[in-house]
Amino acid sequence: MLDQRIKFRHLTCFLEVARQRSVVKAADTLSITQPAVSKTIRELEEHLDARLFDRSKRGVTLTDFGKVFLRYAGASVTALRQGVDSISQVRMQGGLSINLGVLPTVAASVMPNAIRRFKSLSPDTTVKVVAGPNVMLMGQLRVGELDLVVGRLAEPDQMSGLSFIHLYSEHISLVARPGHPLLTDENPDITRIREFTVLVPPKHAIIHPTVDKMLIAHGIGALPDRIETVSTSFGRAFTRETDAIWIISNGAVASDIAEGHLVELPIDTSDTFGPVGLTTRIDSPISPPVEMLINAVREEAALHHATHSGLNT
Amino acid sequence: MLDQRIKFRHLTCFLEVARQRSVVKAADTLSITQPAVSKTIRELEEHLDARLFDRSKRGVTLTDFGKVFLRYAGASVTALRQGVDSISQVRMQGGLSINLGVLPTVAASVMPNAIRRFKSLSPDTTVKVVAGPNVMLMGQLRVGELDLVVGRLAEPDQMSGLSFIHLYSEHISLVARPGHPLLTDENPDITRIREFTVLVPPKHAIIHPTVDKMLIAHGIGALPDRIETVSTSFGRAFTRETDAIWIISNGAVASDIAEGHLVELPIDTSDTFGPVGLTTRIDSPISPPVEMLINAVREEAALHHATHSGLNT
DNA sequence: ATTTTGCATAACTATATAATTATGCATTGT
DNA sequence: ACAATGCATAATTATATAGTTATGCAAAAT
Numbered sequence: 001m002l003d004q005r006i007k008f009r010h011l012t013c014f015l016e017v018a019r020q021r022s023v024v025k026a027a028d029t030l031s032i033t034q035p036a037v038s039k040t041i042r043e044l045e046e047h048l049d050a051r052l053f054d055r056s057k058r059g060v061t062l063t064d065f066g067k068v069f070l071r072y073a074g075a076s077v078t079a080l081r082q083g084v085d086s087i088s089q090v091r092m093q094g095g096l097s098i099n100l101g102v103l104p105t106v107a108a109s110v111m112p113n114a115i116r117r118f119k120s121l122s123p124d125t126t127v128k129v130v131a132g133p134n135v136m137l138m139g140q141l142r143v144g145e146l147d148l149v150v151g152r153l154a155e156p157d158q159m160s161g162l163s164f165i166h167l168y169s170e171h172i173s174l175v176a177r178p179g180h181p182l183l184t185d186e187n188p189d190i191t192r193i194r195e196f197t198v199l200v201p202p203k204h205a206i207i208h209p210t211v212d213k214m215l216i217a218h219g220i221g222a223l224p225d226r227i228e229t230v231s232t233s234f235g236r237a238f239t240r241e242t243d244a245i246w247i248i249s250n251g252a253v254a255s256d257i258a259e260g261h262l263v264e265l266p267i268d269t270s271d272t273f274g275p276v277g278l279t280t281r282i283d284s285p286i287s288p289p290v291e292m293l294i295n296a297v298r299e300e301a302a303l304h305h306a307t308h309s310g311l312n313t
Numbered sequence: 314m315l316d317q318r319i320k321f322r323h324l325t326c327f328l329e330v331a332r333q334r335s336v337v338k339a340a341d342t343l344s345i346t347q348p349a350v351s352k353t354i355r356e357l358e359e360h361l362d363a364r365l366f367d368r369s370k371r372g373v374t375l376t377d378f379g380k381v382f383l384r385y386a387g388a389s390v391t392a393l394r395q396g397v398d399s400i401s402q403v404r405m406q407g408g409l410s411i412n413l414g415v416l417p418t419v420a421a422s423v424m425p426n427a428i429r430r431f432k433s434l435s436p437d438t439t440v441k442v443v444a445g446p447n448v449m450l451m452g453q454l455r456v457g458e459l460d461l462v463v464g465r466l467a468e469p470d471q472m473s474g475l476s477f478i479h480l481y482s483e484h485i486s487l488v489a490r491p492g493h494p495l496l497t498d499e500n501p502d503i504t505r506i507r508e509f510t511v512l513v514p515p516k517h518a519i520i521h522p523t524v525d526k527m528l529i530a531h532g533i534g535a536l537p538d539r540i541e542t543v544s545t546s547f548g549r550a551f552t553r554e555t556d557a558i559w560i561i562s563n564g565a566v567a568s569d570i571a572e573g574h575l576v577e578l579p580i581d582t583s584d585t586f587g588p589v590g591l592t593t594r595i596d597s598p599i600s601p602p603v604e605m606l607i608n609a610v611r612e613e614a615a616l617h618h619a620t621h622s623g624l625n626t
Numbered sequence: 627a628t629t630t631t632g633c634a635t636a637a638c639t640a641t642a643t644a645a646t647t648a649t650g651c652a653t654t655g656t
Numbered sequence: 657a658c659a660a661t662g663c664a665t666a667a668t669t670a671t672a673t674a675g676t677t678a679t680g681c682a683a684a685a686t
Contacts, residue, residue: 006393007320009674023633036675038634043673050400057632057683064437065400071601072396076389080319083385087363087378096381124377156588159479165595166472213584217530271526275469282478282611288384298595322644336663349645351664370653370662 008080010044011073013037014052018070021059082287096289097126101137103151103206104232105170105251105276110297110304111150118296125289133204133230138162141281147290149279150297152206152249165278165294167301170250172207172214172272174265175257177240183263190218190267194225197244199235202228210272211247217271236262251276276301321393323357324386326350327365331383334372395600410439411606414450416464416519417545418483418564418589423610423617424463431609438602446517446543451475454594460603462592463610465519465562478591478607480614483563485520485527485585487578488570490553496576503531503580507538510557512548515541523585524560530584549575564589589614 016026017037027037045052052066062070090096102111115127130137130146138158140146153164174193176182182192200223201208215223227244229235232252239246240261246253256262278294280286286294329339330350340350358365365379375383415424428440443450443459451471453459466477487506489495495505513536514521528536540557542548545565552559553574559566569575591607593599599607 004320004322004325005672007317007673009317011393012317024631032674033676034633035635035677039674042634048397048400050404055633059632064403067435067437068399068403068602069396071604072392072399075601076392076396079385079389079392080324083382083389084361086381086385087361090377090381091363122380124380156479156482156586159588162479164477164479166469166475166477168473169469273469275472288388289381292384318642320643337661345644346646347663348647348665352644355664368663372662 006044006047008077010040010047011077013040014044014073015070015077017041017053017060018062018066021061023060086287096124097128098148098290098293099128099130099146100293101130101132101141101146101149101151103134103137103149104131104230105152105249106150107131107252108232109251109254110167110301113304114293114297114300117300118293121296122289122292125293127293133202134158134206135204138279141279144281144284147280147287148293151276151279153275153277154206154279155209159279161282162279163282164275165280165298166275167277167298168304169273169275171269171274172211173248173250173253173257173269174267175239175246175248175253175262176243176265178260178263180243180245180263180265182245182265187266190265191220193245193265194220194223197225197227197242198223199227199229199239199244199246199248201247202230205230207249207272207274210274214269214272218267319357319360321390323353323360324390326353327357327386328383328390330354330366330373331375331379334374336373399600410441411461411603412441412443412459413606414443414445414454414459414462414464416447416450416462417444417543418465418562419463420444420565421545422564422567423480423614426617427606427610427613430613431606434609435602435605438606440606446515447471447519448517451592454592457594457597460593460600461606464589464592466588466590467519467592468522472592474595475592476595477588478593478611479588480590480611481617482586482588484582484587485524486561486563486566486570486582487580488552488559488561488566488575489556489578491573491576493556493558493576493578495558495578500579503578504533506558506578507533507536510538510540510555511536512540512542512551512557512559512561514560515543518543520562520585520587523587527582527585531580 013026013030016030017023020026020029023037023041024034027034030037041053048065048069050065050069051063052069053060054063086096100115111129115129118125118127130140134149134151134154135158137146137149137151138154141149142161150167153159154162176196182196200211215221227238229238232248235246235248236253236256238244245265246262253262257264278297280290280294326339326343329343330336333339333342336350336354337347340347343350354366361378361382363378363382364376365382366373367376413428424442428442431438431440443453447462447464447467448471450459450462450464451467454462455474463480466472467475489509495509513524528534540551542551545561548559548561549566549569551557558578559575566575570577591610593603593607
């Protein structure tokens with residue numbers, strides 16, 4: 001049971017005294033008299049039924065209780081401050097907004113449903129969806145321009161200061177149009193893809209090194225006829241209309257495969273398995289609306305994974 | 314500036330009304346009269362200078378402002394509740410404690426200093442350090458027996474419900490005693506390691522699949538003479554005393570290499586690069602003491618990486 | 627040996643608080 | 657049309673609040 005007599009006044013006073021390690025100094029910055037501070041602290045201690053400070057003649061120091069309570073008290077007033085701030089934000093821009101970076105893997109698979117799910121819970125929050133090269137998105141995330149990036153786990157050197165939440169794993173697929181010449185074989189010779197135009201992810205894409213490794217592992221060197229593309233819509237259209245082969249993360253084409261618009265080449269890509277998830281900043285705490293979006297994405301991903309897992313195993 | 318007139322009474326009242334969508338019902342569960350609730354809400358609205366509810370004749374509904382404020386208000390009182398709770402916890406068990414899982418990679422490199430750093434900031438928090446097979450540690454983490462696991466990123470299928478914070482990346486090393494026969498060559502034939510006893514990580518180790526891939530990539534099949542071991546102290550002693558070769562994550566033997574007790578075989582292990590970091594539960598929020606420990610580890614890792622990065626590039 | 631520093635306590639006071647009861651008023655439902 | 661519902665407002669009151677000034681007291685500093 002929370003003691004209703006505890007007020008924010010007590011917490012702010014406590015925090016200030018703890019910070020300054022001095023009743024007098026705290027009183028000064030709070031613009032009240034020293035006895036007022038003494039009394040407020042004593043009240044808080046009585047409400048909590050625990051000593052928060054050890055008093056000495058050259059200042060005060062936190063007790064064990066105080067040290068522990070300090071963090072939570074800080075969190076509590078911070079939350080309220082944020083709440084007050086966010087209200088004025090809403091007033092200004094007419095609604096909260098979340099800035100979301102989306103990588104190709106999930107842009108067409110989980111995210112549409114995830115965002116719909118989120119909007120049904122929180123219809124007044126504007127969600128801004130940004131796509132682009134992952135390096136750019138990660139940069140924006142680190143700077144605070146984005147609140148969240150969804151997609152494959154980026155290269156380690158890009159992940160400093162960021163936190164990753166795993167959703168599911170997927171592999172990379174080689175897809176072609178139905179009726180493609182290579183599909184006639186049961187076990188096609190993978191090196192024959194050199195005979196066709198191959199769409200590959202560009203150098204800055206997360207999956208680029210993985211694709212390279214895979215090609216090398218399968219004994220394929222540099223591809224003679226290659227197109228580098230970021231655009232899944234281009235890749236999709238081009239692959240369906242020509243004999244090109246498209247190397248792309250499975251999630252980006254899962255629905256096309258399911259619907260028969262594209263066909264996966266029967267080639268072992270098990271070592272291209274990689275984690276897909278949510279990337280956030282580690283320092284700034286996750287705001288409640290973003291947390292809701294995260295939950296929506298996780299739920300949707302679980303659902304998605306359950307229905308599509310057959311493709312991945 | 315936070316309006317000091319806002320009290321927890323206002324927040325709890327607001328939360329209750331929001332939950333019940335009714336002033337009368339909220340008044341009932343709060344055991345006060347309906348006008349008292351009306352007035353409290355009005356006060357809060359005045360302090361925030363924003364309408365939180367739309368009043369109608371069949372209950373009240375949250376405004377946009379209210380919806381936004383709701384989350385933060387909840388977070389604020391939750392934090393205070395936790396604070397009050399944690400005090401009684403401290404009283405009972407005589408000090409907060411953190412349960413920490415440590416994988417071999419960091420057990421001997423970053424963690425000792427990181428924990429020392431943390432203890433200097435927060436000497437009254439007991440840190441319990443647990444080692445063991447990563448599968449077990451991850452299981453304990455998921456159940457809540459551990460608060461944090463530090464080490465290599467686990468396999469994706471173990472990461473559901475967990476969040477990963479990247480610290481740095483490291484590769485896997487092949488080490489042997491100084492003066493080992495293979496070290497005489499400038500560019501030794503890696504397949505010759507078959508001639509020696511090889512210490513490899515056991516099947517459940519995180520790096521096991523990576524090691525396997527590497528061996529295959531270098532054209533080495535199954536090793537004829539192998540010892541599987543979890544124990545770094547055994548591995549260390551055995552490798553120093555015999556001609557055995559030890560395949561182990563670099564972090565576990567970095568100091569031994571630096572001090573010349575062990576020597577790294579000049580073999581390309583660049584594709585064994587993998588992320589090392591902190592794994593936490595995603596659902597339960599990170600408690601302030603754990604957050605402090607996380608920061609300590611991050612700072613120490615940054616330092617560690619800065620001084621040791623020459624080894625990794 | 628003083629003086630200063632730092633906190634605690636006491637006595638006091640205007641104001642705010644947190645309820646209460648009583649009443650009003652506009653919908654909703656019958 | 658009338659009762660019931662649900663919230664708002666007003667008047668009232670005991671109590672808590674949030675400070676203030678004045679004073680005391682022990683440890684540090686000079």
